[in-house]
Amino acid sequence: MQSKPSRTTFRDRLEEMVHSLRTEIVTGKWQGGDFLPSIQQLGKQYALSINSVQKGLDQLVAESLIERLPRIGIRIKERTEHAVITITIGYYPSLNSDADFTSLIELFQIKYPHIHVQTIPLQYENYYETTSYYLNNEIVDVLAINQINFQQYVEQHDNLGEIFEPISAASSIYPYLPSLFQQNNQLYAQPFIFSPVILCYNKKQLQEQQMPEPSHDWTWAQFMVFIHELERKDPTKLAFYFYPATNNRWPIFLLQSGINFQNDKSERADFSDSAVIDSIQTCYDLIHRHNLFSNLLMSENDINVEQLFAEQKVSIMMTTYFNLNKTQHIDFPFDIAPLPYVHTPRTLLLSIGFAANRKSKQKEAAKAFISFMASYEAMLHVRQRTYSIPAHMQAAEWEGEERAYRPQQFELYRQISHTFASLSDLHLKQDESKQLLNIMNRYWMGIEEKETLIARLKNDLGVY
Incomplete structure (x- = not known):
């Protein structure tokens, strides 16, 4: 007697067929050497097209549970073959x-x-x-x-x-x-x-200081005016915190320069271009706007940004959807926003x-x-x-009852997907990337002046 599919969607019917056949084979209902019903019979049983049945059987072949015998049928492999x-x-x-x-x-x-x-x-x-x-x-x-x-x-x-x-x-x-x-x-x-790099902010703290929530189209210059005012109102907290010396953070500023970094060395963009220097300078300004912030960032140990945020010692942080998983225990409302930008809106994917x-x-x-x-x-x-x-x-993009608190703007990533970029877009080899970070770190730490930075970008990296 033909059994009716217990679920109605195509995907569920296909998964039901594969799961049922797999379970019957592994539990011994089908013995090694037995033949499955024909593709046409399976299609009728599970209300699937022939192509869909073929797709499901391909999965069982890949698992070494069955084998196709041309012009004969589909045979269960011996149990020793699928132990x-x-x-x-x-x-x-x-x-x-x-x-x-x-x-x-x-x-x-x-x-x-x-x-x-x-x-x-x-x-x-x-x-x-x-x-x-x-x-x-x-x-x-x-x-x-x-x-x-x-x-x-x-x-x-x-x-x-x-x-x-x-x-x-x-x-x-x-x-x-x-x-x-x-x-x-x-x-x-x-x-x-996956995740883009984003901002995350404490809604409660901003409301207490009567500050607006971060805009979706701020430049870093505008953002720094905002965080300066936030720290003026509450000097006991850091308004903004991030750790720049990681490959998931510092490249963002270079990508935001708007320079088109080329693969061909002869056409490569000039890292001493004013737009690139603007980006490096922006990162410098974010680091040096607060001495404590500077000392923390340039230390050998990465202070846990999310931990400081959870302790409400930081109002806004640069983070990812991945790292938001570290905030699931916090008891105050928070939300997310796009990164501000230097010249061109970009964030790392x-x-x-x-x-x-x-x-x-x-x-x-x-x-x-x-x-x-x-x-x-x-x-x-x-x-x-x-x-x-x-x-x-x-x-x-599933919608349903959430198990826990979720930021109101959780689907922000869909709105900013046009700004996604990757580290490979810089076309830097690993040793070049390390060299560039070393050059920028010396400037960010105050060891070298901007003129030396520019000279090193020209000479040490061999750009044109």
Whole structure:
């Protein structure tokens, strides 16, 4: 007797078919050597088109649960061929707060009981050296990788297809994300979560001081007038705080210069151009407007910006949706706003994706893991339980009852997507980036004058 689909949407019917067949195979209802019903029968049973059934069966083939025999049918593989296997995931520990990663792994293993997941934490420091060793020695099957670490691999390898398994972009992801993980137009990491760099402000403190909320179109000069007035009214707090000496912050000011940085060295923009100097000077002015602020920023240890914000010692901070996850315990209202700009509105687009090791012996299981992490189910979990933005558009834009406080302007990222830029837009190699930061740091710390800064930008970086 034909069973009716228990859910009504196409996506749910497809997931129901795959889940039901997978469960029946793993639990032994279907034995090795048995043949599944025909594609046409499965289509009628689950109210799916032939192409949709094929797509679902492709997933089970990838999991090594079934095999296609041309002109014969679809056969269940012997249990010894789909016994429990283990894959190892190299991940950033921050994913536990950024994406509730531990719970996602549990959901994956419920759906894929024949795949056991092990995890290895990765550190941002020496990421490339460590992960290269893990990949080459087949220690990891899947690697979490952000756009900065991905560019390290691009810089070191002409053909990433020798390192990572080429993949296709998942459906329904935001169109500006794949380019962060591509080489020669080929995708090597599936986008998972993302965030622009933004402002976050304490609504209560601004209201108490009868100050307006940050504008969506301020320049940094206008913003500095605002924070000066805020600190005049309440000198016991820092009006604004950020940590500039990180690759997720200082490049923003250069991107906001409006200079078109070119790949071709002969056409490269002049880093001593007045617009670039304006950007470096803006960062200098933000740092030096308060001596305590200056000393904190130039120290060796990064003071936790979000911690100071949570303690209400800072009224406005430069942060990300990722780092907002550290504020979930606070008991005062806050909201977000776009970054002010120097000459051109720009902000950094940050993202984390998953890549499969080309040398993995469990490649199909690794692909199944990445596919699950890109699924609507996993992405919706991220949206409902964190402030991080899922790469899946439909999940990110889900509307329903919120589990906890959410900023009123949470969907700001959709309004400012035209301002997104990446570190790769500067076309700086890793050693050049470090050299540039060193030059700027010497100026920001007051060790060198502006004239020396300009001379070093011209001579040390070899720009034209």
